[in-house]
Amino acid sequence: MNLAERLRAAAERLGGRTVLTLDREELSYRALEVMSARMGVLLRRRGIRPGDRVAVMLPNVPEFAVVYYGALRMGAVVVPLDPLLKRREIAAYLDDSAARLVIAWHAYAETVEAGTAGTRADYMFVVPGEFRRLLRTMPPDHDAAVRAADDTAVILYSAGTTGRAKGIELTHANLGSNADTAARMLALGVDDVVLGALPLYHAFGQTCALNATIWAGGRLTLLPRFEAGRALEVIRRDGVTVFHGVPAMYIALLDQPGVSDLSLLRVCASGGAALPLDVLRAYETRYGCPIIEGYGLSETSPLSASNRGGAGRRVGSIGRPVREVEMRVVGDDGRELPHGEIGEIVVRGPNVMKGYWNDPAATAEAVRDGWFHTGDLGREDDDGFFFLVDRRRDVIIRAGYTVYPREVEEVLYEHPAVRQAAVVGFRHPEVGEEIGAVVVLRAPASAEDLRLWVKERVAAYKYPRRVRFVDEMPTSPTGKILKRALGLTFTVPDDAGGPLAQARNQPS
Template identity: 75%
Template sequence: MNLADRLRLAAERLAGRTAVTLDGAQLTYGAMELMSARVAALLRRRGIGAGDRVAVMLPNVPEFAVVYYGVLRTGAVVVPLDPLLRKREIAAYVGDCGARLLIAWHAFAETAEAGTAGTGADCFFVVPGEFPRLLGGMAAEREIVPRSAGDTAVIHYTSGTTGRAKGIELTHANLGSNAATVSRMHALGVDDVVLGALPLYHSFGQTCSLNAAVHAGARLTLLPRFEAGRALEVIRRDGVTVFQGVPTMYIALLDHPGASDMSLLRVCVSGGAAMPLDVLRAYETRFGCPIVEGYGLSETSPVAATNRAGPGRRPGSIGWPVKDVEMKVVGEDGRELPHGQVGEIIVRGPNVMKGYWNDPAATAEVIRDGWFHTGDLGRVDGDGFFFLVDRRRDVIIRGGYTVYPREVEEVLYEHPAVRQAVVVGIPHPELGEEVAAVVTLRAPVGPDELRDFAKERMAAYKYPRRVSFTDELPMTPTGKVLKRTLGLSLNE
């Protein structure tokens, strides 16, 4: 099997129907299939074949879908990257997976070239207008290279730099089964219009928006950057029926003065962070569209559990496992806990990743006896509904984006004035969490300088907005920083 077969099958039965739109630009299923076949031919000319890694650094534009399926057609592996990454981050990811090529949006050419310098990867830039003309001169590569269910299709990177990043290997079976599950769960069909506001380089947007829409033959209308007013305009203009977003998007829509009737929406899906109950209730009361909250991680392709629409839904819960997926809550000894007790959520099923790229030790740490240990704390009630309680790890979820504190700390340590740096998440009314740094100094420096120092070296959502100074950090007897105590003190 090859995930690109889903596009070919859709094109065979829906060739003239619109697949992807961005404002006035649109691609039919037939055109998207043909262009992806020409991308495959272009890659062949560059020597790209089965198993090779191709990094893709594109925003939410129709070209993303064309390139994504084009890479898969050749049997190569897609490595999606955030277009806002800095050169050091690009170098870390491209170097770690040994990508032979980086396909990047023209606006990020300078950063892309700087990031790939010394990695051995070539760069190819997608320029609007020029890209379709280039593909028009290529003979389509109609063959879709067969892949087995366990072959890697995509490598999603966790945050990290200088070799510390972990590549999450998702197989064709992982992604195919999860897309089919999402499509079936939300009853997606050819008359549905899905709002593509989630970044396509992220597993949430890639599976639940792009792959699920293609599986169902639905239309995906893209929004390169979420802004409430613009989203409302697109929802009304294009007749959007399915809206998938993170809680901050719903909060922004509630706060927008122009938000009124959105009766065309059939279902709204929330993920990426816990949805505040007050926001859920206010949204549903105002707009009359139920929000279905789900749960998952990139390591689970990403959907592991979800609420269902209808009378069985339980607000505040992440629902129960999706088809063919098992979940349970276990204690420190790995044994399943009784209903109501808080423990670690573990997952088993066809959605669980193959492993971390070239990191068997890290893989063995999280996948034990076939179960993926999420590091998230939760509980399950007597009816089988799961509730996410907290995160065991120190990961910060800022507006649906994952920020790893150690990565931020490592950047801060590069500043000569910094003696110690600790990064924690603190509550934020709109983003869920904000990134905060507490620093001890060896030389005078201001918070603005440290903030700007980190900002220059990291993607925009990662750097600490709040920088505080202290003479001494709270420590355990074994010398570990008491991050929880530190986070609580920052909120006082």
Template identity: 80%
Template sequence: MNLADRLHTAAGRLGGRAVLTLDEAELTYGTLDELSARLAGLLRGRGIGPGDRVAIMLPNVPEFGVVYYGVLRAGAVVVPLDPLLKRREIAAYLGDCGARLLIAWHAFAETAEAGSASTSTDCFFVVPGEFRRLLRGVAAEHEIAGMGADDTAVIHYTSGTTGRPKGIELTHANLGGNAATVARMHALGVDDVVLGALPLYHTFGQTCSLNATVHAGARLTLLPRFEAGRALEVIRRDGVTVFQGVPTMFIALLDHPGASDMSMLRVCASGGAALPLDVLRAYQDRFGCQIIEGYGLSETSPVAATNRGGDGLRAGSIGWPIRGVEMKVMAEDGREAPCGAIGEIVVRGPNVMKGYWNDPVATAEAIRDGWFYTGDLGRVDDDGFFFLVDRRRDVIIRGGYTVYPREVEEVLYEHPAVRQAAVFGVPHPELGEEIEATVSLRAPVTCEDLRDFVKERVAAYKYPRRISFVAELPMSATGKILKSALTRPAATPR
């Protein structure tokens, strides 16, 4: 079993059909299969084979697919890295996984070389045009390395730059099974066009966009950097039918003056963070399309649960587990929490990672009796729908009272002037923690008005005593709001 087999099989059926496009650039299934075979030949020529780690640092370009499937075809392990990483971060990841080679986009050559300088990793740079000419001179490795279901295919590194990096080992079975499930749930077919706005180096984009598209024989139209106006242009130009994104993408489209009817989108799927209810309703009311919200982590390949259409959708929930996966909510005493009670969400199934790379202690802490402990707090209702409450580490304890930031954020999003909101705790000498909010606006409003708006809708201990305004909230490359990066000097307090 090798994930690259999916591409080879699809190429046999759909050789002349486009699989990856970026504006005028196009790769057909047959060409992608052939170029990935030549990339595998290049790796073999460098002595790289099964089990060796190859880091790739590429944006959303067709060459990503060539390198990704080529590395897998050779039996090596893909280590995807954010192209915007700094030298120190690159060095940490390369050193931790012992990568034999770093394949990076030409625009990041200087940083990639600096990051690899203190490691034993060689560098190879991808230059458009030149890259394909180089591969034409390499003998194709048509034989795909035979891999076991439990062999590691990809090592994804957890976000954050403090402490020892943790590499998430995902197997060929993890990724192949999750991609097949996504393709089946979204009913992806050869006539579908998927918007490739999610970063392909991240597991969400890699599984749900790239691998699911290839599994289904569909087409992925790439967007190297998400910008609402550009996304709308590509959606209309290329006839996009499936849009998978994170909440910040859906919010940006909602705010764009050019956005109108988007009923041509057959599937809108949101993940990566909680989707504000007001955004979900706005898409239904204004654009005539329904957003399906799901849930998962890199450690779960990533999809663990999702809403379905029709009666299978519950607004505000993350749905219920996908086929073959179990989920439950665990109380503090280690027993399963009753319906409606808040506890930690745990997951068990074929999507759960093999473990953390070379870190048996962290693996044992995260996976207990076959259950992966997510660190996310949630609840389940009588109908089996799961609801995400918050990250355990984000919970605020104010004067002995527990406050879940997401609950307060949802109220802030109800205000028509609020575009983005983040609520978090700050140290307080008497209460332990005080509640603070940082907000970006779409219309003028005073701090007092916002505070009063929230105060009228939540218990007295929950509303933010301090509110700051910023033009844009800091975001990770995958569209998550970075609460750790919110500092008072960057904001205008009121």
């Protein structure tokens, strides 16, 4: 089983139909198949053998798909990296994965050269015209290397929000089954145009946008950098029918004035982080397009559950497990809890990772008896719908009381002046942990306004005692707010600058 076989099958069936678009540039299924077949030969001539790791540092450009499927075709393991990584980060990932080669976008040449120094990795740079001329000198080899279902296809590095980033091994079977599930969930077909605004080096964009679109024979129109106004232009210009986004993208779209007809947009999918209820309702009301909220982690390829549309939909729920996947809510002893009780969500199925690269201890801690322990707290209702409460590590214990930040954030999002909100705990000598809120505003409001707003709507121990305003939230590539960085803003005096260099802190 080789994931690249799916591209070859699609090319045989669809031939000259467009698979990738970037502005005026188009690539057909047949062209992508041939270019990836040439890419496999190029890698072999560079000394790459089946099982070798090949790091890929490319933005959302057609060349990403060429390199990705070319490397998989010849049996290599793809290590997708954020193109914006710095020298030290590049060196750390290359050392950990023992990558033999880095294929990077030409704009990052200087950083990549510095990052590979002292590692075993060689490098090559993708300059669009030159890259294609180079590929044309290679004879295409359309035969994909034979790979077992549990052979590693991709090593994804976690964002490292809780410490050292770990390499997540996803197999050909993991990625193939999850792409098929995503395509079925959204009823993707050959007439669909999917907006590729999510980074392709991340599990969400890679599985649900790139692989699922090719699985279904659709077309992916790429957006190298998400800007709400630009995204709306591309949606209208290319007739986009399916939009995958993270909460930050939906929030940005809501701030766009004068949006014209988006009637071709058939369905939207949200993932990467919990979508605030107020944002979901406002988006669906304004755009008239349903949002299907998915749940999962990179370790689950990533899709595990989905709040599908229709009469059975539960607003605020992450839905039910997707096809062939099981989910439970368990207590600290690992036993399943009764419906309605809050515990840790665990997942089992063909989407669960092979393990953490070269880290058997972390793998054994995360995957027990086939169940992946997500670290997310949630509950299940009597009808089998799951509700995400919060990340276990984000829960605040204030004077013995448990506070779930997401509950407080939902109240903040209801305030008309709030664009984004994050609630974090910080050390306090009297209550152990105190509650702080970091807010991005869309209209004038004071810290006292927001404190009172929340205080009137939740129990007295839950409202934020301190509020800080910033211009922009620090986020991961998938739009998750980096709460560790925000928590540090409350460890400095109110008259001092916080560690968010780009933020304009306004202490309460």
